Amino acid sequence: MADSVFNHVVRAPEDPILGVTVAYNKDTSPNKLNLGVGAYRTEEGKPLVLSVVRQAEQSLVNDPSRVKEYLPIIGLAEFNKLSAKLICGADSPAIQENRVTTVQCLSGTGSLRVGGEFLARHYHERTIYIPQPTWGNHPKVFTLAGLSVKYYRYYDPGTRGLDFQGLLEDLGSAPSGAVVLLHACAHNPTGVDPTVEQWEQIRQLMRSKQLLPFFDSAYQGFASGSLDADAQSVRMFVADGGECLVAQSYAKNMGLYGERVGALSIVCKTSDVAGKVESQLKLVIRPMYSNPPLHGASIVATILRDNQICLPHICRDMYNEWTIELKAMADRIISMRHQLFEALKTRGTPGDWSHIIKQIGMFTFTGLNSEQVAFMRQEYHIYMTSDGRISMAGLSSRTVPHLADAIHAAVTRAS
Amino acid sequence: MAAAVRAGVSGRILGRGSAVGARSMSSWWRSVEPAPKDPILGVTEAFLADPSPDKVNVGVGAYRDDNGKPVVLECVREAERRIAGNQNMEYLPMGGSVKMVEETLKLAYGEDSEFIKDKRIAAVQALSGTGACRLFADFQKRFSPDSQIYIPVPTWANHHNIWRDAHVPQRTYHYYHPESKGLDFAALMDDVKNAPNGSFFLLHACAHNPTGVDPSEDQWREISYQIKVKGHFPFFDMAYQGFASGDPERDAKAIRIFLEDGHAIGIAQSYAKNMGLYGQRVGCLSVLCEDEKQAIAVKSQLQQLARPMYSNPPVHGALVVSTILGDPELKSLWLKEVKVMADRIIGMRTALRENLEKLGSPLSWKHITEQIGMFCYSGMTPEQVDQLTKEYHIYLTRNGRISMAGVTTGNVGYLANAINEVTKSS
Numbered sequence A: 001m002a003d004s005v006f007n008h009v010v011r012a013p014e015d016p017i018l019g020v021t022v023a024y025n026k027d028t029s030p031n032k033l034n035l036g037v038g039a040y041r042t043e044e045g046k047p048l049v050l051s052v053v054r055q056a057e058q059s060l061v062n063d064p065s066r067v068k069e070y071l072p073i074i075g076l077a078e079f080n081k082l083s084a085k086l087i088c089g090a091d092s093p094a095i096q097e098n099r100v101t102t103v104q105c106l107s108g109t110g111s112l113r114v115g116g117e118f119l120a121r122h123y124h125e126r127t128i129y130i131p132q133p134t135w136g137n138h139p140k141v142f143t144l145a146g147l148s149v150k151y152y153r154y155y156d157p158g159t160r161g162l163d164f165q166g167l168l169e170d171l172g173s174a175p176s177g178a179v180v181l182l183h184a185c186a187h188n189p190t191g192v193d194p195t196v197e198q199w200e201q202i203r204q205l206m207r208s209k210q211l212l213p214f215f216d217s218a219y220q221g222f223a224s225g226s227l228d229a230d231a232q233s234v235r236m237f238v239a240d241g242g243e244c245l246v247a248q249s250y251a252k253n254m255g256l257y258g259e260r261v262g263a264l265s266i267v268c269k270t271s272d273v274a275g276k277v278e279s280q281l282k283l284v285i286r287p288m289y290s291n292p293p294l295h296g297a298s299i300v301a302t303i304l305r306d307n308q309i310c311l312p313h314i315c316r317d318m319y320n321e322w323t324i325e326l327k328a329m330a331d332r333i334i335s336m337r338h339q340l341f342e343a344l345k346t347r348g349t350p351g352d353w354s355h356i357i358k359q360i361g362m363f364t365f366t367g368l369n370s371e372q373v374a375f376m377r378q379e380y381h382i383y384m385t386s387d388g389r390i391s392m393a394g395l396s397s398r399t400v401p402h403l404a405d406a407i408h409a410a411v412t413r414a415s
Numbered sequence B: 001m002a003a004a005v006r007a008g009v010s011g012r013i014l015g016r017g018s019a020v021g022a023r024s025m026s027s028w029w030r031s032v033e034p035a036p037k038d039p040i041l042g043v044t045e046a047f048l049a050d051p052s053p054d055k056v057n058v059g060v061g062a063y064r065d066d067n068g069k070p071v072v073l074e075c076v077r078e079a080e081r082r083i084a085g086n087q088n089m090e091y092l093p094m095g096g097s098v099k100m101v102e103e104t105l106k107l108a109y110g111e112d113s114e115f116i117k118d119k120r121i122a123a124v125q126a127l128s129g130t131g132a133c134r135l136f137a138d139f140q141k142r143f144s145p146d147s148q149i150y151i152p153v154p155t156w157a158n159h160h161n162i163w164r165d166a167h168v169p170q171r172t173y174h175y176y177h178p179e180s181k182g183l184d185f186a187a188l189m190d191d192v193k194n195a196p197n198g199s200f201f202l203l204h205a206c207a208h209n210p211t212g213v214d215p216s217e218d219q220w221r222e223i224s225y226q227i228k229v230k231g232h233f234p235f236f237d238m239a240y241q242g243f244a245s246g247d248p249e250r251d252a253k254a255i256r257i258f259l260e261d262g263h264a265i266g267i268a269q270s271y272a273k274n275m276g277l278y279g280q281r282v283g284c285l286s287v288l289c290e291d292e293k294q295a296i297a298v299k300s301q302l303q304q305l306a307r308p309m310y311s312n313p314p315v316h317g318a319l320v321v322s323t324i325l326g327d328p329e330l331k332s333l334w335l336k337e338v339k340v341m342a343d344r345i346i347g348m349r350t351a352l353r354e355n356l357e358k359l360g361s362p363l364s365w366k367h368i369t370e371q372i373g374m375f376c377y378s379g380m381t382p383e384q385v386d387q388l389t390k391e392y393h394i395y396l397t398r399n400g401r402i403s404m405a406g407v408t409t410g411n412v413g414y415l416a417n418a419i420n421e422v423t424k425s426s
Helices: A018-026 A051-061 A077-088 A107-122 A138-145 A164-172 A196-208 A232-239 A271-289 A294-305 A318-347 A370-380 A400-413 B002-014 B041-049 B074-083 B098-109 B128-143 B157-165 B185-194 B217-230 B253-260 B292-310 B315-325 B328-358 B382-392 B412-423
Strands: A100-105 A127-132 A148-153 A179-183 A212-217 A244-249 A262-267 A363-365 A389-391 B121-126 B149-153 B170-174 B200-204 B233-238 B266-270 B283-288 B375-377 B401-403
Touching: A051 A294, A051 A318, A077 A100, A077 A232, A077 A244, A077 A262, A077 A294, A100 A107, A100 A271, A107 A138, A107 A212, A107 A244, A107 A262, A107 A271, A107 B292, A127 A138, A127 A164, A138 A148, A138 B292, A148 A164, A164 A196, A196 A232, A212 A232, A232 A244, A262 A271, A271 B128, A271 B157, A294 A318, A294 B315, A318 A400, A370 A400, B074 B315, B074 B328, B098 B121, B098 B253, B098 B266, B098 B283, B098 B315, B121 B128, B121 B292, B128 B157, B128 B233, B128 B266, B128 B283, B128 B292, B149 B157, B157 B170, B170 B185, B185 B217, B217 B253, B233 B253, B283 B292, B315 B328, B328 B412, B382 B412
Parallel strands: A127 A148, A127 A179, A179 A212, A212 A244, B149 B170, B149 B200, B200 B233, B233 B266
Antiparallel strands: A100 A262, A244 A262, A363 A389, B121 B283, B266 B283, B375 B401
């Protein structure tokens, strides 16, 4: 055989986040604990398929009239409309005025990538500001999309909270028109969100500098348990009449991880512009994968559309059942936060661990350094990303003590 | 266009209104031009909008049964019944479903392929054929940055978009011979010989889209030989395995020839047509490497390209495929159903040709039965196509490509008559 033209290709490093699960799977210890990738687990440590999702799945399978034709390039129309309503609010003027174009994409990642490519082609500013730190995949997504990535201060390791001054300074000195990535809620990896008042300040600053907001909404409903509360930051920006982009994911809040269901919405000034923008989004999508996958979006549409007007105590529609299951997941995670905090308090673990209950969403930025993380992996078979991020969704009442022991040991013995 | 955007923006900055609200701000997108409609998918849109009861859609390449209805294969329905309620929806690995990929490689490389045994194939699940081609194009750009891709004329229009968006320079090679409505073999071989050594060539493994014209086995051997001499990289787009002749092994013949001849190939496979999984977006990209170590390296790099595009591929369609191919009974059912689809299309080719000949058309229509797969390159001009659409409500792409899957015993007579009417004076 002739020499391969790819002789020179070297093996890429493991993805830092997904690589954690790879390492976990190799571990033979019975006490191992995977707090790496952000996928929800039940108290029993099992993946969860929501009951409404199972119902929707059954109804799809049992419907003999369903076919598997290609979706349009921008995906399932009903799904798109319902997704826009979910994030913007059903009564949003932007929607009523047809100023929002929504395209189905492959979960949050796909929505970010398509949005990024659109911006690289059609927007005058090629720089996107992303928070420090952020989800590990963000810089790669935007770089490959053709944008250049800069950072704005976000996390304050001293307080384990928001570096609000730093954020305002950095956004304030960004060039006019620059794109700014905002985590709509439940910041990944830190779990640190701005307050409503801080969001308002951010909004004013951004609008005064014509900075273009690009929201990543991966946890709507999953953070606080309320779909509306978790969408508040996005809705503030939409309500002021300005433009923005929003990437939505149904991976966590509907447990549809592997089905890759998401949506990109671009809120425009006029419906005419929204129409033109939509046509250009198609040109980004077609050479990437032609049209999006059918299954997951059909499940979401089945659930979201089943939304009757409810009488008190009488609400059996799928949408309502979904909100109940969603709140249960959010509540379990909040409960894990409290249990871990209490366990560390009980052990007298040195340091202030209140950030565990102040942070929100699936992840806690523990503040552990990489030596401590490595120690916990080696001695306690606990797996997390090297930045000290733990997925609270991977914890249970049964495993909290083990984790607390490990943190205690790491903090007192390994620094 | 960039200048127009900048001009629009500078106007805004000079005339800045309220500092806090955004209502005075104009749209950033004012100067975004409306994009042209996709030539292929736009045909179906127009068809759907047409109220005529006689309308016929021979545009997009999705299979229809003899009643003109989309088909969900029985093996697929059964697989879905087994899957529903039984599987969680966790993320697949970045490279997709291992089981699905394994079964898919067997189809392309052969059940007992030594390359599979020796683990020399870097393979990942991809978003159908489009996604597989795009991943490969991105990979080609990153690891052979000075290379270019040779694309046949004509080809599926989206091929050009894919390699363009991957920023890989494109060249074309001769393929279709309009006079004979067959293969322009001599010119093709010249192009292969004249391309700089080590060029990348895009080859349609079977059932060329849009022409339906495939090289013969002997011609494939000569192409393979010449490509080897020149050290070119052969990349196969195989979107119709099983769908062309009815026999997946037979449809993989070109690929097998190249493998025998020792090429290190790449393949994009799709289950859109042969399993009717169109909207599920299931496919596979594979790259044959020198050894297992290189295959691991290449696969890891393919994953690095997938991660910032969609993280990991969709699970449902992959489960359907692996359920079917992993179960001997279901696999056997699938093979039967693929043959039924292929046979119906072959039958429609015969019927269309016979109808045209019976109508006394002055032109030769033998290419209808000589071409293979879903599409027939009729040889009609764009003007004739427009006339077909306006006067007869028949929808097809303006290159004269007829999707035979849209032809039925119910409409073949009408279609033949219309074609005859618009072409008889040419």
